[in-house]
Amino acid sequence: MEEKLSRNAFLKSLGFKGASLIAVYCAIPVLSSCINEPSPNDPGAGGSGTDFTLDLNDAAYSKLNTVGKYVVANRIVVARISSTTFAAVTQVCSHEGRVKVIYQNAEFYCTEHGAKFDVNGRGLNSNGKNGLTVYMTALNGNLLRVFS
Numbered sequence: 001m002e003e004k005l006s007r008n009a010f011l012k013s014l015g016f017k018g019a020s021l022i023a024v025y026c027a028i029p030v031l032s033s034c035i036n037e038p039s040p041n042d043p044g045a046g047g048s049g050t051d052f053t054l055d056l057n058d059a060a061y062s063k064l065n066t067v068g069k070y071v072v073a074n075r076i077v078v079a080r081i082s083s084t085t086f087a088a089v090t091q092v093c094s095h096e097g098r099v100k101v102i103y104q105n106a107e108f109y110c111t112e113h114g115a116k117f118d119v120n121g122r123g124l125n126s127n128g129k130n131g132l133t134v135y136m137t138a139l140n141g142n143l144l145r146v147f148s
């Protein structure tokens, strides 16, 4: 009897240690998944490492040959704002983070709650007061470079 009790105590002790070990092992994947989340520098996320080129002869981007039109690439809204100039801003709205920014009527506009931004990313109403991240553009022949 005495031996059985001490075995139970031993198992409880092991169980407690096992749970502690599991907690340690579970914490490691959680930490590594945080590290592996897309960073703002991920080009696909439109971060500070952004640098890509659009071919305006490509059907997917040929709308940019027309003033007032826009395309979305890599979560960046690229608009033709005049015969010689473009504007590019993040598609992610600064109001509540919805990926719903478009270009219309010579300004950037979020279709979720109506935030408005000028072509330099500055907010034009209360929902747009935090502005938008803007990107630089450079046209070389038919190639439009978008970069930060």
Ligand code: FES
Pocket: 093, 094, 095, 096, 097, 098, 100, 110, 111, 112, 113, 114, 115, 127
């Ligand atoms: S998320 Fe864009 S206006 Fe609210």
